[in-house]
Amino acid sequence: MTRPCPDTLDATVPRSRRQRRTIAAVPAVPFTAVVAVMAAYIALARGDAASKDDSIPSSQAAATSPAVAEGRGPGGGEAATKGAVPEAPNGGSSAAPAAGTSSGRNTQSASETTGPPRSASIRDERPVELRPYRVLVRLGLPRTAAWNEDLRAAVVRRFATVTANTLGQMWSLTVRRDDRLLPCNRIGLERLDARTFAADAESGFDKVYCVTVEPNGGRFTVWSREWDATVQRLGPICSARTYDRRSIGDAVFAAVWSAFEPVVYLKLVDADVIHVRIRGGEYLPAVSEFAPLRPGRILQPVFRHYNRDRTLRAIQPIPWTYLIVDSVQRGRARCHAVSGLRINLGARRRRVETVAIGVRPHLAETEVRLALRNAPTKALVAYRVSVYNRKPDLHKRRGTQNASSERSDAAEDSPGGAKPAADGVESGGRTGGETASTSGRSEDAPKPLILMSDRRGIIRVPADPAKPLVWLFISGGKYLLAMVPFVPGTVERTDLLLPDDSVRLGVVAQLELLKAEFVETIARRAVLMSRIRRHTRKGESAKAAELLAELEKLPDNKHYHDELEAIQFAAVQQAKQRRNRLAESRVKVLCKTVRELVDKFLPADGLQKFKDQLKELEEEARVEAEEVRSPDTMQ
Structure with a gap:
């Protein structure tokens, strides 16, 4: 004789008394509990992130229902959402609900996180081209009556699905709801600083995006800002807009991708060509439009200094230096450098790693x-x-x-x-x-x-x-x-x-005064010499001698050389004290130019030559005077 028992595994009545006692001592196990245990075991065997981890592998989010961890953690240009990202195969409405939820009512398991996907102390030994970006997206959604749990969960699921379908394995995505990103607009992101992301850097995330959704009537504006752990830089604020509530997840992806900047590692500098390796470059996206690096992109190099135990000591951006991408081949690229510094990026440096991150103008x-x-x-x-x-x-x-x-x-x-x-x-x-x-x-x-x-x-x-x-x-x-x-x-x-160009400017000022004095001396000298010649031709030797004495009192070549030597010596000594070799060389060039000017218009033997000319003029005047007197004498 049997009795129906649909809720337990004890579906038949035992025939012997011993079996009856044994089964009576064992409590009845509900059939639904057994099914739940089996489902949990299967999910654990498949590596489901909802049962063990809070990360969303981008390669599995499209094939399976994305397990979204909505934690309560601490802490432009605009892109149109239509056509910005490819549509998911099943659409946003057909995405499976998050693990542990039932129609958005039970959110207990969705709000709990078990830990980061990778610890910062564990080094990834894979090549740079095969390392996906470990990305954390902190999503701040409005806390209003219109934004119920169903809508909030749908936005997160849609964003995860679009990211997985578009980028594939290039991103290892983790999404967390962050209610502390207040207000949910641009101002909330402008208040962020590097201290906000200290815990995320220790957790091993490579990039952290803070995203807020701002509803304004029938329009939804998504604001996004990137923090890169490799160079520890807070990027600009980017935005995307949509007018369809169902496309908010697409707008979130558009805003996040517009804020994304690729990271490359310098591998080899060969003459004028710089070979770099692209982070996650071997994981090609589904659409070539979303390739992390393209020819013509501009990158800014950064030095990462390490201690002997390979712990990061300092990060040093190289100012006024950029890399321009010439060609891209999957995870490798060729660039050339433009710089205003005398620096060799290919030089070997101990415990220094050279990386570069993309830069784009976002301000007017x-x-x-x-x-x-x-x-x-x-x-x-x-x-x-x-x-x-x-x-x-x-x-x-x-x-x-x-x-x-x-x-x-x-x-x-x-x-x-x-x-x-x-x-x-x-x-x-x-x-x-x-x-x-x-x-x-x-x-x-x-x-x-x-x-x-x-x-x-x-x-x-x-x-x-x-x-x-x-x-x-x-x-x-x-x-x-x-x-x-x-x-x-x-x-x-x-x-x-x-x-500091003050040494050269001081010399320039002194030389300008000296040249003004020199020009006046040359002018007075020319006038006096002209008058002396005229009086000499007329035979007025007394007046000529008086003017010649005045001419000899004017500054000569030696005077100006002494002035130039004094100016140059003082300026060179001042430049040497400041260790400014460039100013020292420029001062010497300036003084040399003026010295050549003095030698040209006021030679050292100029006065002696002029006196010799006067003697010739006196002799000519005497001869002419004798010729004039000789006819009178003959008469």
Whole structure:
């Protein structure tokens, strides 16, 4: 005889008394519990992130239902969502619900996280090209009645699905809801600083994106900002808009991708070619439009200094230096460098790693403040700045000899000049800017935009997204102080520290006074010599002798040479004290030019030659006088 028992595994009644006692001692197990245990075991065997980890592997999010971990952690240009990302195969409405949820009502398992996908202390031994980005997206959604749990979960699922379908294995995605990103607009992201991401860096994430969704009537604006752990840089704020509630997840992906900047590692510098390895470059996206790196992209190199135990000690961005991508082949790329410094990126440095990250203009202009290197608080006023959209050919502008000296002076005078920015930065070698000048050169010389620094030493350089890289030529008088490449629009303001040119300017002022005195002396000398010649021809020797005595009192060649020697000696000593070899050489050139001018118009033997001429004139005047008297004597 049997009795139905649908809720337990005890479906039949035992026939023997012993079996009855044994089964009675064992509690009945519900059938639904057994099914739940089996489902959990299968999910664990498949590596489901919902049962063990809070990360979302991008390669599995499209095939299986994305397990979204919505933790409560701490802490532009606009892109249209239509056409910005490819549609998912099943659409956003057919995505499976998050693990542990039932129609958005039970969110207990979805709000709990078990830990980061990888610890920061564990090094990834895979090649750079095969290392996916470990990405954390902190999503701040409005806490209003219109934004119920169903809508919030649908936005997260849609974003994870679009990311997986578009980028594939290039990103290892983790999404967490962050209710502390307040207010949910641009202002909330502007308040972020590097301290907000300290815990995320220790957790092993490579990139962290803070995203907020701002509803405004029927329009939804998504704001995104990137923090890169490799260079520890907080990127610009980007945005995307949509008018469809179902496309908010697509807009989140568009905003995040617009804030994404690729990271490359320098592998080899061969002459003018720099070979780099692209992070996660071997994982090609489904659409070529979303390739991490393309030809023409501009990268900024960064030095990562390590201790002996391979712990990160310091991060040093290389100023006024950029890499321009020439060609891309899957996870490898070839670039060339443009720089205003004398620095060799290919030099071997102990415990220093050279990486580069992409830069793009997102502002209309950048304020550049000109100041002295040894006195940053002192602004340089009324300095001329020429802005070129490509580097001009100095040989065609001013001749080969002048251009060579001007280029060498500007290279030594550039910010950073011959001094290393920190340990591991070596001076000398080829200037990277010369390589860039050979590309994209036309026959016509480029027309510059002329700017003049105001009383605060500030110039405003406009940004052009079509031609992001420009060249700044800073001149003090007729001398070129520095020429540096720059991408305006990446930062609001920056300082361009120039070498102290006060020694040269002081010498220029003294030489101008000396030349004014010299011109007056030459003029008076010419007048006196003319009068002396006239009186000598007339035979008025007394007046000629009086004027000759006055001529001998004028400053001579030796006087001006002594003045030049005094000016040069004082200025050279001052330049040596400041260890400014460039100012020392420029002072010598200036004094040499004036010295040649003195020797030309006021030679050392000029007065003696003039006296010899006077003797000849006196003899001629005497002969003429005798010829005049001789006919009278004969008569």
